[in-house]
Amino acid sequence: MIDEKELRKLTRFQSDNPILSIYLNVDPTEHTSEEYLLSLRRILEEVEDEANPEDIAAVRRYFEHEYDWSGRGVIIFACVKADFWRVYPLNIPVASGATVARRPYLSPLAALMNAYGRYAVILVSRQDAQFFLFQLGELVEQQVVAGSQVRKLKKGRGSSGGPGRRGGAPISSRREEEMVTRNLREIAKEAARFSRRHKPQHMILAGAEPTVAQFRDLLPKSLRGKVIGSFGADPGTTKPELLERSLQIIRQAEETRKAEIVQAVFTAASKGREGVVGLDGTLSAAHEGRIRTLIIDRSYRAPGYRCDHCDYLTTQALDTCPFCGGKFIEIPDAAEAVVTKVIEEGGNVEVVDQNPQLAPAGVGALLRY
Ligand SMILES: [Zn+2]
Numbered sequence: 001m002i003d004e005k006e007l008r009k010l011t012r013f014q015s016d017n018p019i020l021s022i023y024l025n026v027d028p029t030e031h032t033s034e035e036y037l038l039s040l041r042r043i044l045e046e047v048e049d050e051a052n053p054e055d056i057a058a059v060r061r062y063f064e065h066e067y068d069w070s071g072r073g074v075i076i077f078a079c080v081k082a083d084f085w086r087v088y089p090l091n092i093p094v095a096s097g098a099t100v101a102r103r104p105y106l107s108p109l110a111a112l113m114n115a116y117g118r119y120a121v122i123l124v125s126r127q128d129a130q131f132f133l134f135q136l137g138e139l140v141e142q143q144v145v146a147g148s149q150v151r152k153l154k155k156g157r158g159s160s161g162g163p164g165r166r167g168g169a170p171i172s173s174r175r176e177e178e179m180v181t182r183n184l185r186e187i188a189k190e191a192a193r194f195s196r197r198h199k200p201q202h203m204i205l206a207g208a209e210p211t212v213a214q215f216r217d218l219l220p221k222s223l224r225g226k227v228i229g230s231f232g233a234d235p236g237t238t239k240p241e242l243l244e245r246s247l248q249i250i251r252q253a254e255e256t257r258k259a260e261i262v263q264a265v266f267t268a269a270s271k272g273r274e275g276v277v278g279l280d281g282t283l284s285a286a287h288e289g290r291i292r293t294l295i296i297d298r299s300y301r302a303p304g305y306r307c308d309h310c311d312y313l314t315t316q317a318l319d320t321c322p323f324c325g326g327k328f329i330e331i332p333d334a335a336e337a338v339v340t341k342v343i344e345e346g347g348n349v350e351v352v353d354q355n356p357q358l359a360p361a362g363v364g365a366l367l368r369y
Contacts, residue, residue, distance in 0.1 A: 001136060002088045007106065007113060010077065010086070014103045014344075017081040020047065020055040021105035023094045024063075027072040037063060043098040049332075050100040050340075054080040062087065072137070077104040091137030092116045092247065095298070095351065101340040107349040112136070115254050120200040121246050122191055124207040124215045125235045126180045129187045131194045132242060139239055141198055145190045147183025181214070188218040195223055202253070204246045205230035206237065228253045258295075258352050265295055265364040266357060277364040279304075279334065283313045285367055286338045287323070293348040293366040296335060297355070300362035304334025313337050335363055 013019075022043070026036050040063055044056050055078040067074065073094030077086045086104075092112060099105040113136070121132040126147075133141035195203070203226045205212045212230050219227070229249035233242065268275025276285050279302050285291050304315045309326025313334050321328065331337055339349055342365075352358050 001138070002090075002109070002113070004113070004117075007110060010104050010106055010109075011346075013077075013084065015079050015082040015084065016102065017079050018050055018052055018055075018100045019077060019079040019082075019084065019102060019104050020051045020059065021099045021101070022059055022074070022076040022078070023097050023108055024074045024076075025072070025094050025096045026069060026074055027093050028069070033069045039096055043096055047098045047100050051098070052079070052081060058085065075109055093251075095353075097298075097351070099336075099339065099343070101343040103343050103346075105339075105343050105349070107343070108351065110348075111254070111350070114201065115250050115257075116247075118198070118200050119202040119204065119246065119250070120191075120194065120198065121204045121206060121242050122187075122215075123233060123235065123237060123242065124184070124187060124205065124211060126208075126211055127183060128235075129190075130235075131191065132239070133194075133198050133200060134243065134246065137243065137247065139243070143190075143194060145187050147180075147186055180211075181218075184211070184215045184218050188215065188220070188223075192220050192223055195226070200226065202226055202228045202250070204228060204249050206233040206242065206245070208232065208234070255353075258350055259355060261293065261350055261366075262295055262352060262355050262358045262364075265293075265366055268366060269364065274367045274369070275364065276367065277361045279315055279338075279363050282338060282363050282365050283315065283334065285365055286341050287312050289345055290367045291338075291342050291345070291347045291365045292368050293350060294339065294342045294363070295350045295352055295358060295365065296339060296363045297358050297361075298351050298353050300335050301333045302335050302362065304331055304337070305329065306331050306334075306337060311341070313341070338363070 024036065024040055058078050058080055059076055071089040071091045073090040073092060075088040075090065075094065094112065116136050118135050121134065123130045128146040131143040131145065132139055203223065205216060205227060209232055216224060216227060231245045231249065265275045266277060269277040276282050304313055305317065305328040306313050307321035307324065307326040308329050310321060310324040312321050312323050315334060318328060342349055358364065
């Protein structure tokens with residue numbers, strides 16, 4: 001399984017040869033492997049002009065003959081010429097696409113690792129709790145925590161109450177609530193220990209709604225800050241169900257995070273300082289090497305021109321390059337070219353799906369000073 005150390009190693013890798021980066025969604029609940037091979041063929045066709053044919057062939061060979069179609073997503077970085085080949089099958093969904101640059105395209109992988117890398121699901125009830133640690137969609141740790149004492153006061157007794165219940169139901173139910181609170185407090189302490197030991201990036205709470213709310217309030221502040229969502233579940237919820245529900249919550253959290261970045265770009269752009277919106281402004285900023293984070297609508301494509309000497313990108317049909325006097329060549333997708341440029345300069349790329357603010361503009365960026 002890929003970890004932070006491996007990601008850092010990938011960050012340092014670059015080559016004078018083009019590196020082919022492949023993200024392929026292979027979720028078996030959505031399509032068949034034949035259909036995924038077709039979508040692979042489509043995304044490979046899109047990068048045919050820039051990619052080394054040997055790399056394309058190696059990727060095809062891998063999916064046709066080696067891959068066992070387990071998991072939900074596969075990431076490959078290939079550069080046969082530099083003897084570089086990395087495959088990461090993942091148990092989480094990825095968005096399919098191919099990119100060619102002189103560095104591996106790591107932004108989506110880094111985002112996946114931030115979101116799904118290491119998170120805890122706490123399934124809590126009034127009596128006890130189960131802690132689960134998931135790493136990229138795989139269960140790696142599990143712990144059962146029994147609260148020391150919830151005697152079921154009402155169970156097994158006559159409905160009219162007996163000795164010691166002279167005050168009637170209110171007293172016994174109050175006593176039960178006190179014990180539940182004590183239990184939840186113990187569970188919260190244990191959760192803090194679990195968190196110190198395993199260092200999850202996020203936490204998700206599951207259980208009956210009022211219990212979850214009460215438990216959340218009992219968590220230490222530092223832990224409460226890690227909670228990204230909760231869902232209703234009973235103590236018998238299976239692990240695959242917990243995984244599914246938690247993946248949904250993370251996906252929502254990811255969408256929120258991306259929407260916030262888009263918002264930040266538009267705000268910065270409106271102040272005219274550290275942001276740009278639209279292809280022309282983004283291409284100029286890219287040429288100045290000022291892009292910190294590029295945001296791009298997934299379906300956005302735009303033809304353009306590239307200077308064959310200094311790589312300046314523009315949407316305008318100019319005779320000669322204003323920077324170096326070089327000649328322009330027409331390229332089918334200037335947006336993809338700017339993605340490549342930002343990757344090679346070590347910036348971040350956020351591919352955004354169906355954001356109503358970004359969609360009409362297509363592309364934008366947060367800038368360095
Ligand atoms: Zn030029």
